[in-house]
Amino acid sequence: MEKLTMEQISNYCKQYGFIYPGSEIYGGFANTWDFGPLGSRMINNIKDCWRKRFVGQRDNSYEIDCGIIMNPKVWEASGHAKSFNDPQVDCKECKKRYRADNLISSVSPDVNPDLMTYEEMNKYIKENIKCPSCGKSNFTDLREFDLMFKTYRGTISDQKTEIYLRPETCQGEYINFQNVLRTAREKLPFTIAQVGKSFRNEVTPGNFLFRTIEFEQMELQIFCKPGEDEAIFNFNKKQSMKFLTDLGVNPENLRFKDHDKLVFYASAATDIQYNFPTGWDELWGIHNRTNYDLTQHSKFSGKDLSYLDSETNEKYIPYILETAAGVGRMMLVFLCDALKKETLEDGSIRDVLKLHPALAPYKVAILPLIKKVHSEKAKEVYNKLNNYFMCTMDDSSSIGKRYRRQDAIGTPFCITIDDTTLENNKVTIRDRDTMEQIILNIDDIPYYVIEKTMF
Ligand code: ATP
Secondary structure (H helix, E strand, O other), X not given: OOOOOHXXXXXXHHHHOOEEEOOHHHOOOOOOEEEOHHHHHHHHHHHHHHHHHXXXXXXXXXXXXXXXXXXXXXXXXXXXXXXXXXXXXXXXXXXXXXXHHHHHHHHOOOXXXXXXXXXXXXXXXXXXXXXXXXXXXXXXXXXXXXXXXXXXXXXXXXXXXXXXXXXXXHHHHHHOHHHHHHXXXXXXXXXXXXXXEEEOOOOOOEOHHHEOOEEEEEEEEEXXXXXXXXXXXXXXXXXXXXXXXXXXXXXXXXXXEEOOOOOOOOOEEEEEEEXXXXXXXXXXXXXXXXXXXXXXXXXXXXXXXXXXOOOXXXXXXXXXXXXXXEHHHHHHHHHHHHEEEEEOOOOOEEEEEOOOOOOOOOOEEEXXXXXXXXXXXXXXXXXXXXOOOOEEEXXXXXXXXXXXXXXXXXXXXXXXXXXXXXXXOEEEEEEOOOOOEEEEEXXXXXXXXXXXXXX
16 A cells, blocks of 8 residues: 555544644744544543553652753753754755754765764855755855753843753653662662653754654653663564554554664663654653763762762662654654555545554444434443543444544544444444444443454
């Protein structure tokens, strides 16, 4: 089957109420998006699955929820205040702006900008690259582009303090390391998890949900004894990949990609990449950050963030293993992977969103066969099932059209209420993927659906 383009996917999302362009009635606002009724449900389902797997089902894993705005010293310690930037060039002819590394890798796929310094990138672009938009070769010098959004605290102008919207969630976990260690009465290794918004003033945001200026991240920071880090890194690599394949992503569209150049403090870094409509790109980063973060925060805060091992009496700064994925980017992966155009036996084509049922916005659609005759009973079934899982009811147009709509939004089960239901309390329940139908007693539906939609 032909791969759908990013534009087709974004149009589809808008049509069905998953995702709308941000501030649309004002002509939009570049690379911001609003999640509609179905998109919000799906986003929450992704986060629920992640929490269940990485917090609920893991020993010694604790979720926290930190502020978006933190003491600016946090960003001095992390290094962001000084050097969180991307390289940018502009085409002087058509004024198009590019992130220099992305420009090089898209125009010269055999060249790896990760291995270049900014000076080398600048030289390479000037000598080898033509603007993909206008075809000319007349770029500005490469400049560093500050990725942090700044704002101010305080009301009196000369006493205002510059503060930042966090560009990553993980610093909140680092600065709360000792709070969680103490209040959870933990020992190493243990994990602090967080799901929350981050903000980056990206040079060239774009590609629908792939790169936005405001996005949510789901992160684990695993604190451990030096020497235990490598095994934990490898375990988490496998578990992150398994999470995606357990949720139905085709393994052929996923791969690990080790970083060619490590940041100076890291000892290992790999990305899980997905084969997006625009090509292979990062979805999930897994990093061994060594003891860098806690060392920095010890230095800048003046607090001792070392750990005293009560069994061996050793004192050391823990190592940190990190797994970080974007929620919106992951939603895009699930959508790209699940959206299919299927040709049926009679030659007709259906759009079907073959999401893992745990991710589907609605688990069940209740469809009265004839509105006037069966709606009352359908409402009764709807009210009952809504206590267990998200349901929707649709009594408009032909039953065939209603099935198609539910297929297109990924609803795993459709329940038809007809004369038989009125007679004996039995319903027909149709499976989205096989389109097979079985008869069930109304009282048996909750257990049947819960079992089949659980993650
Ligand atoms: P990239 O190379 O794509 O800019 P990164 O390596 O800077 O990403 P991290 O800082 O490791 O990303 O963030 C972890 C995850 O957060 C990424 O793998 C991605 O899923 C998500 N993410 C990062 N930046 C964005 C963004 N601008 N929009 C949406 N998701 C993002």
